Amino acid sequence: MCEWCLKHGDGGKWYFNARNYQKELAEETNAVEHLNDILKVFDRSGVTPVYGMKFAGSGYKLQTPIVGRVVKRIINRVLHNEGPKRKHIGVDGHFGQVLPIEDASYIIENLATEPLTLNYCVCRYMCRGEKDARCLIFGVHSEIVDKIPRYIPENVKRPMDREEATRMLESFSEQGLVSTVWFHPVPFISAICSCENPDCMGIRMRHDYDIGLLYKAEYVIQFNPDLCEGLRACVSACQFGALSFSPTKDMVNVDLDKCYGCGNCRNACQHNALTLVPRNDIKQVAGRY
Amino acid sequence: MIAVRKGKTKILIDLSKCGPDGDIDPRNCTKCLKQCDRPVFHLHHVIVDGDDSWDPSYWQVTPVYISQCTRCMRCIDVCPVNAISVSW
Numbered sequence: 215m216c217e218w219c220l221k222h223g224d225g226g227k228w229y230f231n232a233r234n235y236q237k238e239l240a241e242e243t244n245a246v247e248h249l250n251d252i253l254k255v256f257d258r259s260g261v262t263p264v265y266g267m268k269f270a271g272s273g274y275k276l277q278t279p280i281v282g283r284v285v286k287r288i289i290n291r292v293l294h295n296e297g298p299k300r301k302h303i304g305v306d307g308h309f310g311q312v313l314p315i316e317d318a319s320y321i322i323e324n325l326a327t328e329p330l331t332l333n334y335c336v337c338r339y340m341c342r343g344e345k346d347a348r349c350l351i352f353g354v355h356s357e358i359v360d361k362i363p364r365y366i367p368e369n370v371k372r373p374m375d376r377e378e379a380t381r382m383l384e385s386f387s388e389q390g391l392v393s394t395v396w397f398h399p400v401p402f403i404s405a406i407c408s409c410e411n412p413d414c415m416g417i418r419m420r421h422d423y424d425i426g427l428l429y430k431a432e433y434v435i436q437f438n439p440d441l442c443e444g445l446r447a448c449v450s451a452c453q454f455g456a457l458s459f460s461p462t463k464d465m466v467n468v469d470l471d472k473c474y475g476c477g478n479c480r481n482a483c484q485h486n487a488l489t490l491v492p493r494n495d496i497k498q499v500a501g502r503y
Numbered sequence: 504m505i506a507v508r509k510g511k512t513k514i515l516i517d518l519s520k521c522g523p524d525g526d527i528d529p530r531n532c533t534k535c536l537k538q539c540d541r542p543v544f545h546l547h548h549v550i551v552d553g554d555d556s557w558d559p560s561y562w563q564v565t566p567v568y569i570s571q572c573t574r575c576m577r578c579i580d581v582c583p584v585n586a587i588s589v590s591w
């Protein structure tokens with residue numbers, strides 16, 4: 215369990231706590247006001263200065279060891295801000311975590327508040343100019359996005375029922391996309407996205423700059439060398455470069471430090487050599503989200 | 504993580520060619536966004552007084568992840584109005 219589970223998990227994982235989805239919490243956290251303000255300018259988040267800091271062009275700074283560490287600490291504080299005075303600009307209180315498809319489906323089937331809608335992904339539009347319906351959002355979040363024509367996909371049923379939404383999510387996972395669940399704002403949960411590296415801003419921030427906008431899953435991959443036949447199908451299934459092929463050993467090498475625990479490589483493996491295990495059961499990566 | 508390059512890359516977009524005041528609306532082009540592997544660019548709207556804030560109509564491209572540019576120059580080759588310059 216990560217820090218969010220301890221604070222908002224009620225004894226379990228944060229995204230399995232039913233309270234985090236409810237309308238009452240949306241009211242308590244001013245979610246409507248927050249989402250209204252933030253969604254209007256969400257596609258500007260890469261170019262909007264937040265507390266005087268502009269992300270555009272600051273990558274060099276983030277990559278220099280000392281300056282980078284200080285800047286990252288400040289950004290993380292903003293992202294994880296739960297205080298009543300948080301501003302609704304930039305991405306205050308916006309935080310997500312990778313999760314395997316089983317957990318994502320469970321949320322859609324049991325916890326997400328209706329109406330459930332599928333929307334164009336903001337990140338892909340920002341990064342590629344591509345309109346791709348990949349983001350499942352719930353409750354008040356859906357009602358606000360209804361006002362934003364550029365996010366509403368053509369030819370997609372609106373709203374969807376739970377079964378349709380789950381099937382959508384599963385088909386995305388089969389295509390190799392990574393499920394992520396989002397606080398919007400902390401601790402109100404209002405979205406499950408299906409992302410890829412590097413077109414997702416969240417993955418990008420985390421993977422390239424080590425900014426805590428996105429955490430790795432509560433799980434990590436476990437590799438059984440006895441079952442691996444060296445077919446290498448899993449290598450191209452991993453969005454994070456955690457798997458590579460060793461011609462000498464004729465099997466796959468796994469870099470646990472790079473594994474985000476999405477579980478997508480399992481779909482590619484015909485020999486069940488890859489399984490997910492709880493992150494905290496593996497000493498090497500325990501507590502490292 | 505992507506290594507820091509020695510010497511910073513500079514990427515400029517000529518807004519008089521591509522952007523709200525330019526000949527091309529980037530939403531109809533998006534070639535540089537698709538061509539760049541990383542991608543370095545972002546497509547975003549510009550806040551203009553009197554515009555509909557739910558459905559803005561002014562858009563431009565900004566190079567955001569400049570430190571990740573590999574200097575491959577593909578964006579320059581692909582831009583129909585030569586709006587991009589990459590230098591270091």
Ligand code: SF4
Pocket residue numbers: 335336337338348349394407408409410413414415416
């Ligand atoms: S978080 Fe993922 S799915 Fe959601 S908007 Fe970003 S890339 Fe798209």
Ligand code: SF4
Pocket residue numbers: 434435451452453454455456457472473474475476477478479480
């Ligand atoms: S190794 Fe498997 S579980 Fe880990 S990040 Fe890659 S695809 Fe996901």
Ligand code: SF4
Pocket residue numbers: 514538539540541543544571572573574575576577578579589
């Ligand atoms: S030179 Fe290459 S890497 Fe750099 S911005 Fe252009 S397309 Fe991207």
Ligand code: SF4
Pocket residue numbers: 516521522527528529530532533534535536564581582583584585586587
């Ligand atoms: S390729 Fe050139 S014209 Fe097209 S969006 Fe990019 S900068 Fe604008």
